Amino acid sequence: MFRPTYPIRTARLTLRPVTPDDLDDVYAYQRRPDVVRWMLAEPRTREQSRASVAAMAGEDALRAEGDCLTLAVAADAGVIGTVELVWRSQADRTAELGYVFHPDHGGRGLATEAAAALLDWGFGEFGLHRVQARCHGRNEPSARLMRRLGMRQEAHHVASYLFRGEWADQLVFAVLAHEWRSRTAAA
């Protein structure tokens, strides 16, 4: 089992497992249409958020391929979002990064800071070889975040998936362990 030593601290944030007490904070952004604008999800009711928080609370470690590690990102204002790492392949040592943040706390580099801390753990402690992330072709804030992290755009799949009943493009970004190490060494 692979479990970070909690909490993970960054300059401005604390990353730790989600708990049922996070419901109010998580619902505050899961309920918003602008948050799910480019995601395959709908705005959640409070009861749906309760179920989501309960599910995320169990995602505190990577036990087997396919597992998702979800961390609550806490700032002074409380939980402002989550970052996640899905363990895609044990043999290839690959994972997929995800993130969702409350727009009220956007534009300050907090999502980048949290995602970088999770990548540090993924490449460092967990020993990943490659991390990828994907987004809707029009999710510009997400694409900018991946570029800010130093991820390389490796694909632009045209009309590759059904999004709200229409064909949509998908962007694929990735970073390798040695690239992440040289980026963080240079920072």
Ligand SMILES: CC(C)(COP(=O)(O)OP(=O)(O)OC[C@H]1O[C@@H](n2cnc3c(N)ncnc32)[C@H](O)[C@@H]1OP(=O)(O)O)[C@@H](O)C(=O)NCCC(=O)NCCS
């Ligand atoms: C994707 C998402 C997390 C990006 O949020 P964000 O606020 O743009 O990202 P950050 O918190 O890292 O802030 C970066 C912005 O702050 C600015 N910034 C200010 N201070 C900064 C700092 N110290 N460090 C880095 N960036 C800083 C950056 O220039 C950037 O602005 P820009 O994109 O206009 O150039 C957010 O839009 C979101 O949660 N969307 C909804 C969910 C979603 O779509 N998830 C992805 C599914 S694929």
